[in-house]
């Protein structure tokens with residue numbers, strides 16, 4: 830599995846998280862996200878952000894259990910608006 834995250838103005842944004850089908854459901858995805866959170870804490874970054882799917886029922890709860898909260902539309906950081914726009918463009 831892998832996680833790719835980028836620094837946007839001292840915010841760590843998780844762009845992609847993927848675990849090989851044969852290894853899913855064994856805690857790898859969770860450990861990858863927790864490692865990114867630990868890295869952000871160590872570097873004293875402002876927050877960790879990501880976008881996820883509303884229509885995959887377990888996605889949001891998975892992130893919420895690790896402490897993520899949904900951001901209201903008016904509170905979006907610029908990099909999140911860009912990320913959402915790119916996702917819309919890619920269908």
Ligand SMILES: CC(C)(COP(=O)(O)OP(=O)(O)OC[C@H]1O[C@@H](n2cnc3c(N)ncnc32)[C@H](O)[C@@H]1OP(=O)(O)O)[C@@H](O)C(=O)NCCC(=O)NCCS
Pocket residue numbers: 846847848849852853854855856857858859860880881882887888891894
């Ligand atoms: C999403 C993904 C990265 C999760 O990785 P993983 O190693 O399978 O996840 P984990 O084993 O750490 O489990 C993470 C949580 O998701 C839940 N989960 C994982 N796969 C699930 C499934 N198919 N159905 C229901 N729940 C699932 C687990 O219950 C677990 O919850 P918990 O640890 O809080 O109890 C992996 O399934 C994947 O690569 N999917 C395809 C790519 C993708 O959708 N990426 C974008 C996600 S926004």
